[in-house]
Amino acid sequence: KENANGIGSQTDYEIIGIEPGAGLMKLTRDAIKDYGLNDWQLIEGSSAAMVAELRKAYNNQEPIIVTGWSPHWMFSSFNLKYLEDPNNSFGGSEDIHTIVRKGLEQDAPGAYKILDQFSWETSDMEEVMVDIADGMDPSEAAVKWIDAHQDKVVQWTKGAQAGNGESINLVYVAWDTEIASTNVIGKVLEQNGYTVTLRQVEVGPMFAGIANGSADAMVAAWLPGTHLEYYNTYKDDIVDLGANLQGTKNGLVVPEYVDIDSIEDLN
Ligand code: PBE
Structure with missing residues (x-):
């Protein structure tokens, strides 16, 4: 043939x-x-x-x-x-949503607020992705972006109560987009008084972890299409904070x- x-x-x-x-x-x-x-x-x-x-x-x-x-x-x-x-x-075209576990707002209101206010553009994410692709350590690339874009970070952290070392577990899949976003938001949370762990998982466990409370947050849900099945499976047990980036493909x-x-x- x-x-x-x-x-x-x-x-x-x-x-x-x-x-x-x-x-x-x-x-x-x-x-x-x-x-x-x-x-x-x-x-x-x-x-x-x-x-x-x-x-x-x-x-x-x-x-x-x-x-x-x-x-x-x-x-x-x-x-x-x-x-x-x-x-x-x-x-x-789709959006990438931030999703957190139920109860995070009560347990860590400052972190919840920062996650809720996290929102950036494709060009921002690409800056971080390019540095990582060129060999920079993801956490270094995140700090570099944060230092260069304080105007945006100030918007995310506005009105957010500082943490007192509370631990925040972020879950993500090793997609280049999500390596970039998770490292950036993780560093911002850290700079605001939280103890942040990044855990790399598969996509099913990422949603399940938020739903069962073993993880606190993720910034990696592609909606309404790409992750629709996972979203529908877990939607009653998660808190959808809306888009952090618009216009994916x-x-x-x-x-x-x-x-x-x-x-x-x-x-
Ligand atoms: N992706 C990137 C993911 C979402 C982020 C398109 C590879 C996917 O689930 O297909």
């Missing part, structure tokens, strides 16, 4: 995915069905492995198809494009030099 433009055989009919539980993986499985891409296989792995494959292919100017999202530093490091999605399998991504434009071209 060979599709008309040869992209299938050039890529072994593989779409390079990320962590199996990621919302993006479910959206990609839906897209494979919606577009009838029966010959194609979605490869499970990790965000880091996906980027490593992309880098390798890119350096050799070889065709590759990956699952991708924005904001992401890879769009500034490589010339890439999203494949058009006429069926809208990946949905439109999910999709299939290829280097500019790959000669297809639409997911339909994979058929």
